[in-house]
Amino acid sequence: MVKTMNKPNVIIVRTAGTNCDYELQTAFEICGANVDRIHINELIENKDKILSYDILAIPGGFSYGDDIASGKILANELKNKLGENIKKFALSKKPIIGICNGFQVLVKMGLLPEPNKFEQTATLSYNDSNKFECRWVYLKTEKTDGNTKCIWAKNLPDIIPLPVAHGEGKFVADDTVLKNIEENNQVVFRYTAYDGRYPKYPLAPNGSFNQIAGICNKDGNIFGLMPHPERYIYKLQHPARQGCDDKYGWGKKIFQNAIDFLK
């Protein structure tokens, strides 16, 4: 018997000020997904629409101009108008990713670090340098017993490069929250020096607590990160044109992981 494999369906939620949706679409498509970029108004009008998708992605940008605080308005909108279905989506262990502004949205909505309570317990604050930083950094992939619980970050080398571009990327949480994140192995990426040593600015681009660049929930299906994996799909996108193979970059592996997880 030959089973025909349907392509997974990805929804990229966009709104006023969303920027990184085209390249995110390209990233998923290259990995074999069907992708729809859908405006939030359309999702609110048809509240069950979101549940028809397999992967939820919130891209980078400046949603609503980052007025009030980065990602805050979109987070409130999603939570107040679509909260129930978002929570359902999250708890059903379908993959969710929030990149840059999307990470800010996930944290401010309370899906990260943990979706159960659905309350904001951490934040992303202004960079220590007090300015926007667009540069490549090294990320240490945190592993326990040789791998990570984050379905998005499986089988990556110990250190990968990715670009960051943000003004508010400093991960901040109180001691208890931080302790829980660490103890539950929810840190996925940490900023590092190229050899794994402690990074100094600018390799630590924002002053994040514990050099946190990306975290996942306890189940590992929800992933939020400040760096932009969708900008490192191809080797050509790396400043020195180094890739994971002849054609692709390590960013692609992250999206491939989510697609493969659904197979």
Add this chain to the structure above:
Amino acid sequence: MTQNVKIIEIINLDDKQLVELSKTNVLSLSLVEMKEVQKYFKNLKRNPTDVELETVAQTWSEHCKHKTLTGNIEYTEIKQGKKNITKYSNLLKETIFKATKELDKPWCISVFKDNAGVIDFDDKNGVAFKVETHNHPSALEPYGGSATGIGGVIRDILGVGLGAKPLANTDVFCFGLPDTKYSDVPEGMHHPKRIAKGVVSGVRDYGNRMGIPTVNGAVFFDEGYMANPLVYCGTMGIIPKDKCFKKVNSGDLVLVVGGRTGRDGIHGATFSSVELDKESDVSAVQIGNPIVEKKVLDTMLKARDLNLYRAVTDCGAGGLSSAVGELGEKTGVVVELEKVPLKYEGLKPWEIWISEAQERMVFAVPPEHKNEILKLFEKENVEATFIGQFTDDKKLVLKYNNEIVADMDMEFLHDGVPKPTRTAVWEEKKSVRQKKIDVDSGVLTQDIKNVLADINVCSRDWIIRQYDHEVQGQTVIKPLQGNSIVNSGPSDASVIWPCAVVKNTDKAIVLSNGINPEYGKTDTYKMTASVIEEAMRNAVCVGADPEKLSLLDNFCWGNPNKPEILGSLVRATQACYDMSKEYSIPFISGKDSLYNEYSIGGKTFSIPPALLVSAMGVIEDVNKTVTMNLKKEGSFIYLVGVTNNELAGSVYAKIKNFAEGFVPDLNKKESKKIMKQIHKAILDNLVLACHDCSEGGFITAVSEMAFAGELGVDIDADLIKISDDTMSLPEILFSESNSRFIVEVSRENSNKFEDLLKDCCYSKIGKVISEPYVLLSSSKSKIKIKENIKNLQEAWQKTLQW
């Protein structure tokens, strides 16, 4: 008439009163122009309304009409005491356009007639490029001025044809010296450093929020720009070939989309043609909101692809008056001004009509799509309002609450402006060689670091990294390059590979620029030739085909009513023609900003003439593009091109404080040959790294390649090809001669490379070493230099970290 509209007495005024009227109402019209307006209304046997008079002033403004460059000019050239007179009836048409027309490239889709120039990208798409200036607003309100500058040029790209999708921004600035004493700053002006910081923040906040990477630029500091900073903003976009042209039909509806209209930016177009002084009105500066513009971008491209409109243009200078006026030029139009959505109540009809409030686009919509297009915008919370209809009577009719407040002929508005005749003069200046420069190894090493640290050479990373230059994920040659992600050197050009927009393409778009007002202080012809070649060299360095580039010109000059200033402008346009023809590359769009002057205490400060040349080209195979950082120990370093004794206007002359010397000249034939062969070498995969020699000369460029690549070099300076045996070593190392490339070639490929270059002037001058030093020796000059690349990089990086 209601109290909202005033009748302005003009038909009975004498000359003096006409001039007075123009001045008090910021019309910026000359006496001759005022008399023409008077004549028109005398024929109509009535006085104009304020709306009508303002409409004429906006439409005839230098900003919108380019009266100087399209007017009559009598140009006198004085060379060796001999006078030679040339008459132009339209300088632009007889120089820059002429070259483009004569070249008649089949890959030019739309040149000089729309909001941007458009050339072929592939079978299905074109690429559009436009660069604008926003100088006066940025002088008064740096943050808002530059933000709306970038916002405005993005709308030019949205308003070309039926709308292009922006892929990249560029920005070039000229500022006063950042270490200027506060007491030296003219009254009413901001300090240059404050202007610089404000301008950078404005571009950052608008560009980043729009999701368009700012990928290429330049910054030039000179005391001449203290009172008049220059802010050039550019945008490049991609557009389907079947969407490159617009056409308005009679009966189409006028739709205004995006931002609301307020009192900001009143008289922006006319105020750009007056000298600034301490009384200049800040309310002429617009207020920007990038998220409103982003929403317009997102939705209008959808409407474009559904063919819901027939024409679009942006509201820029002159506001609705020029946007609607341009669209309706061939048909006629009726607009009901009370329908225009306002930010707040209380605007007079003329204010609504000429306000330059931001983020507004005007569309011509066939009546059958009326509901569908409104729905599309409404779905994403974008305000869209029908305000009128295109007619067939070739008249501009404006109504306010059913009352006619303006009724004029389109022909008078668009073709009625009288052509002035201006005189222009240029007299050749004699140059003399600078005094002999003698230095020992120690001083020379320090000089190298001083040049790297000079404000016009040093790293711009403080600026570049505040811009998201990688959003959209298509910037494959970035403004900073290096072997690792830690060290970097300055890129010659940027390359955008539109992989997220054009699926499976190997093609890419290169953007580069050239600007150097320092040379223009001696001769604007040589400056122009140099900056055009620099823009080309920069593009060629990363892999562009020098025969398939297109150019944009942006002139920022002083007051053209002064014959010497206009003379230097004529020289520059002549050089544009000569270069364009010689290299067979067309100009596709351009803009001029004149009257960059500032009056204080009866004294007038005029800017050093600045020509920005931006180059754009399509690269066939993105995989063949090359970066500037050294790649491999043991490979050879070549210097291609000849080094002349050309130090006038150089960075070295500035730090050594001498004014003599020769400005770089250009051997067009040799330059053409060199660029062609370098391009061939890149296509044949023979080039590991390539960098051009410009500000700071050879030694600066080779140092940058070394520290960006984290590798050393060992150079024998006596092997550098020079045109004059009496040149001293500093003259050789710091000369800014054109047409020179530093190329890294692997040992295996060196024979093939030399074979390609056999008809060019070049020499193999050294090799790449693993030790982290720039080693340079000259037995002729008894000089040996050894400097750690870390120290060179530090010198380069420390200056501009604010």
